Amino acid sequence: MDPDTLLTTTRSVRRKLDLDRQVEPEVLTECLSIAQQAPIAGAFVDGFRWLVIRDQHLKNQLAGMIRAAGERSQAEYGHLAPPRTLASGRYLLDILERIPVYVLPCLSGRPTGGNALLSAFYGSVYPALWSLQLALRSRGLGSSIVGYHLAEHESDAAELLGIPDGVTQVSLLAVGYTTTTTFSPGARPPIQEITYYDHWGKTG
Template structure:
């Protein structure tokens, strides 16, 4: 697969995860080693942590908090997302215990609230998360970010996983092999409409 195809067809996979196929820990480790090379605010490079969860009992406990949060979230905000995405999210909630592996990206503390610190904090996790999603894809695995438990159940999730209270769970990926290798670019707004040139609101001359 060429790089542009990888970057444009790596989707959030929920319905096409192979729930019956184990994800080898050594394969996850290989992908995490690649993701470690992602950019990160220098002050956080040493304190970033991954937590891999593939033990069935722990996944079952984790699933109950993701599901509780997810049902509330989908009831409140489901109308704001495309119907296909909502249906896909509902499917995910139904099979949470059977997801082969979860990987959580964690950082110490909380940003102080201003834009610079929030950007540095959360922005330090997501490049690595996306690199992990790309590395997984090139090996036949799919993933999706799940944040449902964070609104009300972050502390409960931390408790079952032994995460200290000062640690922030920034992102969780649900991971499995995919049942298909055919993924396509998604529909996005026309680039011409979302891209300004030199001044906010100007039509971009980049497109002729």
């Protein structure tokens, strides 16, 4: 797959995850090794950890937390999403226990302060998360960020998984093989309409 196709067709996969095919540990390790090469602020590199969850009992308990928070979020904000997107998100919530693997990126510390510090903290993880999604896609796997539990149940998940105090769960990625290899670029606004030059609102 050429780089442009990979970059433009890596979608959040929900309905097209293969719930019955297991993800081989060596494939996931390979993808995580690639993701670990993503840009990260030097001050945070030593505190970055991946937590891979495959145990069914743990997935069941996490799924309950995610679903409860996700259903509340959709009830409150669902009217802001297109119906198809909302239905896809609801489907994922319904089948969370059957997702083969969860991947939880964590970073030591608890972010406080202004926008610059928050940007550096979370911005040190999301490039690796995106790299992981790209590496997965190139090997026939799909993924979707499903971190609803972080708003209300981060401490519950930490207790369940043995995550130490002072470690932040940044996101949660649901991972599995896909039932199709055909994905298309998403519908996005024309770049000419959303790119400004030198001053806000100046498009040319």
